[in-house]
Amino acid sequence: MRHLQVLAKDGRASIRSAEFTESLGVRSAQVRKDLAYFGSFGKPGVGYDIRKLLEQLRQILKLKHVNRTAIVGVGDLGSALIRYPGFSRFSFEIVAAFDNDHEKVGQTRDNILVEDISELKTLKKRGIKLAIMAVPARAAQRVADDLVKAGVVGILNFAPCYLTVPKKIKLISVDIAMYLAYLPYYLPGSMKSKNRNEVL
Amino acid sequence: MRHLQVLAKDGRASIRSAEFTESLGVRSAQVRKDLAYFGSFGKPGVGYDIRKLLEQLRQILKLKHVNRTAIVGVGDLGSALIRYPGFSRFSFEIVAAFDNDHEKVGQTRDNILVEDISELKTLKKRGIKLAIMAVPARAAQRVADDLVKAGVVGILNFAPCYLTVPKKIKLISVDIAMYLAYLPYYLPGSMKSKNRNEVL
Numbered sequence: 001m002r003h004l005q006v007l008a009k010d011g012r013a014s015i016r017s018a019e020f021t022e023s024l025g026v027r028s029a030q031v032r033k034d035l036a037y038f039g040s041f042g043k044p045g046v047g048y049d050i051r052k053l054l055e056q057l058r059q060i061l062k063l064k065h066v067n068r069t070a071i072v073g074v075g076d077l078g079s080a081l082i083r084y085p086g087f088s089r090f091s092f093e094i095v096a097a098f099d100n101d102h103e104k105v106g107q108t109r110d111n112i113l114v115e116d117i118s119e120l121k122t123l124k125k126r127g128i129k130l131a132i133m134a135v136p137a138r139a140a141q142r143v144a145d146d147l148v149k150a151g152v153v154g155i156l157n158f159a160p161c162y163l164t165v166p167k168k169i170k171l172i173s174v175d176i177a178m179y180l181a182y183l184p185y186y187l188p189g190s191m192k193s194k195n196r197n198e199v200l
Numbered sequence: 201m202r203h204l205q206v207l208a209k210d211g212r213a214s215i216r217s218a219e220f221t222e223s224l225g226v227r228s229a230q231v232r233k234d235l236a237y238f239g240s241f242g243k244p245g246v247g248y249d250i251r252k253l254l255e256q257l258r259q260i261l262k263l264k265h266v267n268r269t270a271i272v273g274v275g276d277l278g279s280a281l282i283r284y285p286g287f288s289r290f291s292f293e294i295v296a297a298f299d300n301d302h303e304k305v306g307q308t309r310d311n312i313l314v315e316d317i318s319e320l321k322t323l324k325k326r327g328i329k330l331a332i333m334a335v336p337a338r339a340a341q342r343v344a345d346d347l348v349k350a351g352v353v354g355i356l357n358f359a360p361c362y363l364t365v366p367k368k369i370k371l372i373s374v375d376i377a378m379y380l381a382y383l384p385y386y387l388p389g390s391m392k393s394k395n396r397n398e399v400l
Contacts, residue, residue: 002378006362062384069380076280083276085337086360086377130383137285154383160286162206170386174379177286178202179372180269183330183354184262186370 001057005089008050016047063091069130070096070123070152072143074104074114077158078134082109096128100139117146124151137161144171201257205289208250216247263291269330270296270323270352272343274304274314277358278334282309296328300339317346324351337361344371 003024007015017028035041038060042048058064069087071078074097082094097109100117107114120143123131131152135143140159147155148169157163157173165171203224207215217228235241238260242248258264269287271278274297282294297309300317307314320343323331331352335343340359347355348369357363357373365371 002375061381062387063381067384076276076283080276080280081376084376086375087380089360090377090381092377092380129387132380153387156380156383160289168388170383172379172382174376175202175286176281176284176374177290177292179374180287180292180332180356181261181263181290182372183356183370184267187262187329187353188368
């Protein structure tokens with residue numbers, strides 16, 4: 001979907017499944033198989049209409065409507081996320097923000113009022129089912145518990161720790177440090193393994 | 201490695217490859233095969249000494265020594281990353297920060313002096329080969345070019361855009377919004393596909 005968005009922005013109208021191999025490193029047979037899982041897409045020998053395929057992917061991924069999202073923790077990271085311009089690409093809107101710091105409560109971040117953490121319980125009646133957690137690791141499990149109690153069913157967590165949530169809740173933890181940890185392996189020099197260029 | 205770190209912190213001494221299946225969803229045969237790629241690890245029927253395996257993984261991933269890292273862009277996100285406590289787990293230290301905003305240049309972030317972006321060229325003689333980019337999308341390609349010129353060989357990019365770098369440079373782009381976009385698919389209700397629980 002990301003790749004198609006870039007192509008659409010560049011004015012491209014269609015794509016053949018073979019091109020996915022070059023640009024994404026995914027075999028074209030795999031692309032066709034994955035899509036076939038959800039229905040019928042594209043035309044043999046012609047390929048996919050990019051706009052149409054984007055619409056279909058949005059449908060599959062439930063990104064057709066704006067997904068209203070809360071954020072917990074408005075420190076540096078939380079504030080950055082509220083201002084992050086990339087969310088709108090996928091139809092997300094951050095509509096509520098919470099913190100336990102009395103100095104921050106009542107302030108705004110990009111026109112979003114910061115509410116006291118005790119107001120998390122209002123999420124249910126406001127119909128907000130997704131939340132982003134940008135809190136310190138030591139507070140993360142408690143906040144996750146409160147979000148689940150408040151009816152949130154999808155959580156994107158940035159605290160560097162493991163969290164336990166009920167099975168029906170979808171939790172994705174993003175470990176920023178781990179991405180950085182990928183890099184040194186590729187630094188030239190120091191390690192002269194014959195396998196060096198074969199991995200990844 | 202992340203999983204082993206958690207186990208080590210909990211006081212666990214050893215792990216059998218079969219346990220990786222349960223906790224990480226990776227088949228034990230795959231774990232053994234992946235490790236065999238780099239040498240001999242663990243003992244048949246006994247498993248792996250966790251401390252020893254962690255040391256070996258640090259060696260393989262070149263995380264044995266502290267990796268000095270620069271950051272470009274000290275807005276909300278850059279400032280949050282400088283203060284992010286998770287990097288030290290993987291032996292990273294942010295030792296330099298740059299921005300093009302004259303108001304920020306000369307300030308500090310967590311004891312790191314913010315330098316003018318024109319000073320990026322000093323990275324080479326300072327021996328800094330890794331950089332994190334937390335700049336707006338419109339500035340990202342120019343900053344990436346400058347980093348490459350300054351001898352940086354590994355870049356972790358948070359700007360929501362595609363970047364072009366020479367083949368010998370390792371670039372990892374983290375698309376924060378994409379992680380959020382995974383969640384709606386798992387929301388209960390709306391889509392009643394029979395395949396709903398089979399994917400991922």
